[in-house]
Amino acid sequence: MTTPDYGEKIPNNVGLRDDRRLQRALESWQPNFLSWWQSMGPALNTKDVYLRTAVNVGREGWAHFAHVPMKDYRWGIFLAERDAQRTIAFGQHKGEPAWQQVPGEYRADLQRLIVIQGDTEPASVEQQRNLGATAPSLYDLRNLFQVNVEEGRHLWAMVYLLHAYFGRDGREEAEELLHRNSGSEDAPRILGAFNEETPDWLSFFMFTYFTDRDGKYQLGTLKESAFDPLSRTCEFMLKEEAHHMMVGTTGVDRVVERTAQLMTENDTDDPTAYGAIPLPVIQKYLNFHYSVSLDLFGGETSTNVANYYTAGLKGRWMEERRKDDHQLTDHSIMVDALIEGQIAQSEVAALTGLNTDLRREYIADCQSGVNRWNKILADAGLPHRLKLPHVAFNRKVGAFAGVQATPDGDLIAEDEWARKQRNWLPTEVDKTFVRSLMKPVHERGKIAAWIAPPRNGINGKPFDYDYVHLT
Ligand SMILES: [Fe+2]
Numbered sequence: 001m002t003t004p005d006y007g008e009k010i011p012n013n014v015g016l017r018d019d020r021r022l023q024r025a026l027e028s029w030q031p032n033f034l035s036w037w038q039s040m041g042p043a044l045n046t047k048d049v050y051l052r053t054a055v056n057v058g059r060e061g062w063a064h065f066a067h068v069p070m071k072d073y074r075w076g077i078f079l080a081e082r083d084a085q086r087t088i089a090f091g092q093h094k095g096e097p098a099w100q101q102v103p104g105e106y107r108a109d110l111q112r113l114i115v116i117q118g119d120t121e122p123a124s125v126e127q128q129r130n131l132g133a134t135a136p137s138l139y140d141l142r143n144l145f146q147v148n149v150e151e152g153r154h155l156w157a158m159v160y161l162l163h164a165y166f167g168r169d170g171r172e173e174a175e176e177l178l179h180r181n182s183g184s185e186d187a188p189r190i191l192g193a194f195n196e197e198t199p200d201w202l203s204f205f206m207f208t209y210f211t212d213r214d215g216k217y218q219l220g221t222l223k224e225s226a227f228d229p230l231s232r233t234c235e236f237m238l239k240e241e242a243h244h245m246m247v248g249t250t251g252v253d254r255v256v257e258r259t260a261q262l263m264t265e266n267d268t269d270d271p272t273a274y275g276a277i278p279l280p281v282i283q284k285y286l287n288f289h290y291s292v293s294l295d296l297f298g299g300e301t302s303t304n305v306a307n308y309y310t311a312g313l314k315g316r317w318m319e320e321r322r323k324d325d326h327q328l329t330d331h332s333i334m335v336d337a338l339i340e341g342q343i344a345q346s347e348v349a350a351l352t353g354l355n356t357d358l359r360r361e362y363i364a365d366c367q368s369g370v371n372r373w374n375k376i377l378a379d380a381g382l383p384h385r386l387k388l389p390h391v392a393f394n395r396k397v398g399a400f401a402g403v404q405a406t407p408d409g410d411l412i413a414e415d416e417w418a419r420k421q422r423n424w425l426p427t428e429v430d431k432t433f434v435r436s437l438m439k440p441v442h443e444r445g446k447i448a449a450w451i452a453p454p455r456n457g458i459n460g461k462p463f464d465y466d467y468v469h470l471t
């Protein structure tokens with residue numbers, strides 16, 4: 001492990017200085033990244049932002065907090081420390097030493113997995129580009145920048161792997177990661193949810209809760225990879241991802257809290273007139289973001305994913321805590337299916353059902369957020385509750401892509417869906433209303449009326465800290 005040098009052009013703990021070829025390749029990608037950040041990154045101009053920057057990976061103080069002018073921000077390459085004894089935890093190579101190089105036979109598959117992960121990172125920055133202009137507080141504005149710079153660093157993490165281990169193909173893929181853009185007609189991002197808009201802060205919180213959480217689960221499976229540099233990269237990314245989860249969870253908490261407060265204070269089910277977001281609208285946003293995020297896990301069954309597992313490229317969530325043989329060749333799993341036009345379950349080989357396994361872990365985690373939001377409602381003395389819609393609701397990928405289902409999981413005909421979907425998904429009226437609340441509050445210690453202030457600030461600072469200096 002080399003000591004990171006933050007004075008270098010590209011701060012890193014991968015010994016870039018000793019690999020001139022790689023260093024030059026990354027230094028030639030860097031200006032392209034910066035011009036992408038300029039044109040597709042946060043649109044709001046700032047003097048500086050109070051940011052956490054990864055400067056090392058050690059147990060203590062990997063994160064350095066300071067007010068940083070964006071033009072001086074340095075994205076670094078940091079991998080979790082290497083465990084020289086690490087062995088492969090699953091699949092046909094179980095028990096063998098983890099790979100320090102890419103085995104030729106798995107090169108194409110590994111590259112594909114890295115490109116898909118890498119593609120999501122800049123996509124979310126693009127989706128969130130205009131949110132700074134309507135931030136509800138300087139605290140929230142700072143968190144937006146934090147999430148954005150870290151997604152930028154996650155792109156760096158994947159580009160490092162492409163450059164360091166995949167030769168010319170890898171370098172070309174690294175360029176493509178900057179050419180595709182969220183929502184672009186000609187060159188969209190690879191996955192659907194990353195081409196959706198994030199036009200308002202309720203969407204942002206739902207995105208960081210539901211869609212970033214998909215990222216957490218994907219990174220969790222790649223952290224298990226036999227390809228050690230990928231594993232170490234993802235392990236460190238997961239540390240940063242924890243903050244994104246916090247932003248989403250507490251963001252929705254605070255919206256629900258404020259709505260509940262205005263409902264009880266004014267003894268009404270519809271706090272619209274008081275400038276809060278009504279619970280049915282929050283529910284519709286939840287329905288949308290949850291269902292598009294479920295699609296990110298792919299079909300219920302997948303032979304590709306079975307092969308990735310057997311090869312050791314991609315494991316299960318918490319692989320090492322599972323109490324089985326970690327090869328799964330004789331196991332089976334029940335997966336969601338459409339059987340004779342009915343929502344049902346069918347039994348498949350555990351290996352082909354791995355997407356279902358991961359999606360289930362994710363769903364259980366999503367439910368914990370809903371429980372905490374419902375506790376906020378209960379504590380406010382309100383009988384209303386939020387809920388996750390049925391897994392068949394609004395799906396574009398997998399067993400239920402060809403049918404329409406209500407949030408309760410009743411299959412309905414297309415014409416009924418067409419008539420009723422406005423009750424379940426955000427309408428133009430809902431979105432326009434939410435957008436009408438999005439007036440920027442860029443004054444220190446102040447907050448917009450539709451959201452409660454956070455319980456805690458960042459890094460022990462109070463809510464009214466000067467997290468961002470605007471130009
Ligand atoms: Fe990320």
Ligand SMILES: [Fe+2]
Pocket residue numbers: 151212215241244
């Ligand atoms: Fe993230």
